[in-house]
Amino acid sequence: xxxxxxxxxxxxxxxxxxxxxxxxxxxxxxxxxxxxxxxxxxxxxxxxxxxxxxxxxxxxxxxxxxxxxxxxxxxxxxxxxxxxxxxxxxxxxxxxxxxxxxxxxxxxxxxxxx
Amino acid sequence: xxxxxxxxxxxxxxxxxxxxxxxxxxxxxxxxxxxxxxxxxxxxxxxxxxxxxxxxxxxxxxxxxxxxxxxxxxxxxxxxxxxxxxxxxxxxxxxxxxxxxxxxxxxxxxxxx
Numbered sequence: 001x002x003x004x005x006x007x008x009x010x011x012x013x014x015x016x017x018x019x020x021x022x023x024x025x026x027x028x029x030x031x032x033x034x035x036x037x038x039x040x041x042x043x044x045x046x047x048x049x050x051x052x053x054x055x056x057x058x059x060x061x062x063x064x065x066x067x068x069x070x071x072x073x074x075x076x077x078x079x080x081x082x083x084x085x086x087x088x089x090x091x092x093x094x095x096x097x098x099x100x101x102x103x104x105x106x107x108x109x110x111x112x113x114x
Numbered sequence: 115x116x117x118x119x120x121x122x123x124x125x126x127x128x129x130x131x132x133x134x135x136x137x138x139x140x141x142x143x144x145x146x147x148x149x150x151x152x153x154x155x156x157x158x159x160x161x162x163x164x165x166x167x168x169x170x171x172x173x174x175x176x177x178x179x180x181x182x183x184x185x186x187x188x189x190x191x192x193x194x195x196x197x198x199x200x201x202x203x204x205x206x207x208x209x210x211x212x213x214x215x216x217x218x219x220x221x222x223x224x225x226x227x
Contacts, residue, residue, distance in 0.1 A: 033215065040123075042203060042219035043158070058215070090157070100146040100209040102160035 003027070006091050006106040014114055019078040021109050023091030030096035032074035033103065034058075034066065037088040049074055050096065081113045116141040120204055120218035127194050128226050135221045137204030138186040141214060144206040147180055147187045152220075153200045161202075162189070194225045 007022035025032065031050050035043040035058075045058030047066040055066050063085060067075040074093075078085055088110050092103040117140040127133050137147075145166035150158040164171045164178045164187065171178050175194075180187040187206070191198055204218040 035217075040219060043217040045215045048215065100165060100207070102148050102150075102163060103205075103215075105157040105159070107157050 004091055004093055004104050004106040006089075006109050008109050009107060010110050010112075012112045012114060013078075013081050015080075015082055017078075017081050017113075019081050019111070019113075021076040021078075021089055021091075021111070023074045023076070023106055024072050025074075025091075025093040025104070026072065027093065027104070028071065029093035029104075030071070031094050032068065033092040034064075034074065034076045035090045035092065036060065037090055037108070043090065046076065083113050085111065086113045087111060116214050116216055118204065118206060118216045118218045120202075120221050122221060123219065124222045124224070126224045126226060129194060129196060131194055133189075133191045133194055133198070133223055133225075135189045135202055135204075135223070136186055137188065137206065137218050139204075139206040139216075140185065141206065141208060141216075142185065143208040144185075145209050146207045147178065148205050148207075149178060149189045150203045150205065150217075151200045152203065158203060191223075194223075196225050196227050199223055199225045 004025045013019050033048040034046045049055045049068040065077045088108050090108045091106040094101045094103045119138045148163035151161045152158040162178050175192045177190040201220045201222050203220050
């Protein structure tokens with residue numbers, strides 16, 4: 001069974017801090033994703049990566065960056081956290097032929113920026 | 115840009131009744147149509163999917179129907195049970211060209227005992 005693990009379930013940070021959210025998957029999937037989930041807005045794609053060191057912007061990349069140094073790990077970085085980045089963050093993965101394969105999600109990180 | 119809409123946004127049904135959620139999309143290149151279920155405090159999980167060469171797929175109490183001409187697909191749940199209460203998301207996707215990963219805004223289903 002695919003396992004996608006996010007490093008923290010809950011995280012509280014202060015405005016202006018640099019924040020790292022980590023995600024690891026164990027199924028050798030090429031594609032990895034970071035989404036943000038807010039009430040009434042569904043899941044919105046921040047960034048995705050289809051290979052090591054490769055990344056593509058999603059719909060809402062502003063204020064975020066990502067890093068993929070190893071195939072199994074995909075990190076989301078908030079360069080200077082702001083209160084409007086308080087949200088639930090979900091990581092997901094699927095195989096390279098991703099267009100017709102379901103995504104497998106982690107449990108999410110609920111991030112609060114004070 | 116591409117657009118995905120789900121209706122209704124909330125749905126309450128009596129236990130044992132049926133529920134239908136509709137997803138309308140604008141990208142005519144979409145040809146993979148999954149539905150995800152997210153229970154409170156848990157991760158979204160795939161419950162059923164369909165590919166564009168098929169018009170309908172059923173798995174026990176759950177079915178998905180696809181109308182590619184009209185660009186919509188629907189989730190059907192029969193004999194609803196309290197454990198069906200959750201938020202459901204559609205995510206129509208193209209399988210070639212530039213991938214677009216767009217989820218619907220979700221439908222909150224409440225099954226009343």
